[in-house]
Amino acid sequence: MRACARGDSEAFSVLYTALFPRVRATAWGVLRDVAQAEEVAQEVIAEVWSSSGRFCAERGTVAGWVVAIAHRRAVDRARSRTRASRREQQYAQLATTPDYDSVVEQVMYRLDADEVRQCLERLTDLQRQALTLVYLDGTTHADGAARLGVPLGTFKTRVRDALERLRRELDD
Known part of the structure; x- marks a missing residue:
């Protein structure tokens, strides 16, 4: 790893040969999609090359x-894939809703949106930023943590705490 951190491409080649199949298998175990697993494996290997100096x-x-x-x-x-699938299902459902329900649904949607907006205003700025990045911008936790300059665990805690607080407030 030290050689990789110094930019030694031969050392990285040895590392790649030894670890790429395991990285791809790990990604496949989670995703169950060969193309997605291959993509993730390539991203991981690129990250390992660029951040090899951080290995301890x-x-x-x-x-x-x-x-x-x-x-x-x-x-x-x-x-991310699950969120995208849910959004697509919601859009498809909205597209098939009969016209006579649309006024009622719009009113209900606006009331719900107002309630959520009020609850969001009661969150801390840090919690609101984290939720906005993940749920409105579609950012991954890792990317959100990087954008805010905080450790990944801290970012995930902010998201979890914000969701718990929203859930409590909306239940009330």
């Missing part, structure tokens, strides 16, 4: 570090 041998093995990156990236991709 005291915290674990190279394989463990790389597989953890692959698993997180695959989970992020699966969540």
